[in-house]
Amino acid sequence: MEKVSIRKRFILAKVLIHSLVFTPDGVSNAYLYRDLAVELQRRGHKVTVLTTTPHYNVLHQELIKQPLTKRLGGLYATSSLGSVKVIHIPMFKKSPKHLVRIISALWFNLGALLIGVIVSGRQDIVFASSPPLSNGMVGRVLAWIWGVPSAYIVQDVFPDGLIRQGIIRSKVLIAFLRKLEKIVYNSNDLVVVIAQSFMTTLRSRINKLESLRLIENFVDIDFYRLLQRHNDFSLKHGLDDCFVVSYVGNIGNAQDFRPVIHAAKELKNLPIKFVFVGDGILRQSLEQQILEHNLQNISVLGYIPRDDTPWVNASSDICLVLLSQHIQGCSFPSKIFSIMASGRTAFITADEGSDLIRVVQESGSGRVVPVGDRDAFVNEIRRAFYEREVLIAEGLKARDYVVKNYSKEAISAKYDQLIHELCIEDSRSKRK
Secondary structure (H helix, E strand, C coil): CHHHHHHCCCCCCEEEEECCCCCCECCHHHHHHHHHHHHHHHCCCEEEEEEECCCCCECHHHHHHCCCEEEHHHCEEEEEECCEEEEEECCCCCCCCHHHHHHHHHHHHHHHHHHHHHHHCCCCEEEEECCCCHHHHHHHHHHHHHCCCEEEEECECCCHHHHHHCCCCCHHHHHHHHHHHHHHHHHCCEEEECCHHHHHHHHHHCCCHHHEEECCCCECCCCCCCCCCCCHHHHHCCCCCCEEEEEECCCCCCCCCHHHHHHHHHCCCCCEEEEEECCCCCHHHHHHHHHHCCCCCEEEEECCCHHHHHHHHHCCCEEEEECCHHHCCCECCCHHHHHHHCCCEEEEECCCCCHHHHHHHHHCCCEEECCCCHHHHHHHHHHHHHCHHHHHHHHHHHHHHHHHHCEHHHHHHHHHHHHHHHHHHHHHHHHC
16 A cells, blocks of 8 residues: 555656666676666656667676567667566677777767667656766757657766876867767756766756756665675685685776785785776786786686676675776766675775765765875775774674665665656646
8 A cells, every 4th residue: 555655646657768788788887777777667667778789798698688689680679677678779899999989889879869769669758878978968859859858867977087087188079078068968857966076066067056966876785785704706716714805896997906906015914815806908907917016915807797796795804996086076986885785894095075985984884095095005904904803893884874875776766756856847847
């Protein structure tokens, strides 16, 4: 009876989620939007997803669970998650070559627009997610064609990080991207950000501040859960008899691994093991540094199936969240929530004003070191090694905090409310 009474207060809508990645692609945002789509469907909405074919991490086991069926000779493909319909636009496999990525992005945007209109059918609301920025334009155009509201979800503030890093230097290109950014932010009915710091950054770029909303990302608290410290994974990789410091995720430009290399050199006389799980453009460089310094206390395990990641966290004493200076304030690594849901202490490199610091302070769990302060990093790792009993209590606090604030049920309820609000406002405007 309670579920029925709650649902009566909300509108049930046809919802299109437009995202660059979605399962069966094996990447964090793909799983995030999969869980959101399933949760909104569970709440009574009819959800359609417009995305790419797997191109980031193509995993055989995921393709078996969610097989793709080619349509119109491979012009697009479809898959399903229960009653969630997924439309896939063909995409080149992830490439470091800029020309390949540009061609892929152009094809994806054009294909998403044309196939989205023809195949998905009319929707009641469109959610488009960054990256890329152009998704926000495609989502807005689709919403305009159907005469419905749209919301742009900002997972990363683009192009700020690439400009700070010096990857984008052309003044003409920067000016174009800034113009496109303003168009996207101000043409969509709402702009949803995943971190408080994003709101601060975007206030000067949005004409109507009331269109800016904060809905943070979430974690599957049943998938990331409390597990035994000694398990098959820890036994297989020789982690049972040492203090384990792990990093799980992309090994790329958004992370600063120099403090870890420094700590491994300084702490090699202690039974501490640094474990990297993941892949990315800096993996080869990281492995080269390990060889050069003969660091026997660092292991790089590469990419592992997502189903194994809770066991990596369980096998760890502390888990790292490493941010480079250039992405401070324009990116928020949601892996912090999976670490905390696993009942582990998060060890963070971040600067003042970071949302990560706020999460640590609110939860009463975690350690923070300023970005680039290698000596402080070493000292905190050493201190954590001698405070292992304290870490267990911190991890339980972290788990409790995430369950209360960042479960997929709690965050999907906020999107449910947003759908209700947008559809009601749209209905009122059409009656005028």
